[in-house]
Amino acid sequence: MNQDKTNIITDLNGYLINTQDWNEKIAIKLAQSEGIILNSIHWKIIYFVRMFYQEYSMFPKIQTLINIIATQHNQKKGNSRYLIQLFPKKSVAQQIAKIAGLPKPKKCL
Template sequence: MSASPQPTRNNEGFLEDATVWTPDIARDIAREDGIQLNENHWEIIEFLRIFYTEHEMSPPSNRLFVKAVKEALGSEKGDSIYLMTLFPGTPAKTACRIAGLPRPTNCL
């Protein structure tokens, strides 16, 4: 039995087509970053996918990512340190990649 074909990703690991995303793909991408997804991760991933559906874009920067999470989920979760513990490095970029969304425009 062969493995499912992997979706096409760009050189930074972002899906070329956000519509092919599945939770299994999210787990594979997270595993590449050394992240074991738990309910806290999934809450942010679900938030990002809804944000993308409503705005047709990823949050454009870490600052706006934190602000959007704070407005939607409260100040405890809309905190840069909390988000960095879930998604190390650049939280908006890492979380969007795992959520199968395009790269945020202003993230390094």
């Protein structure tokens, strides 16, 4: 386990051990470690994923995230290519989960 200066404990892959430790400052730090500067669309996805996880104890399907982007922003951005531009490293689901302070999803793209 790794412990950083803010006393947030992560596993060896950088996922928070305790999801309750998450806050926006931690998300920004995790995003920066992934080479991402968060914008308003990132935040909407992060908060949606956290809400979904709290309610269903699972990560939403990627198609659900694509539909949210299309509904809230526009159809041109409602596709997997745009989601991959937002979260370009690893799998989209893994990167979103890490930044959102959630466990690594079991099934990933």
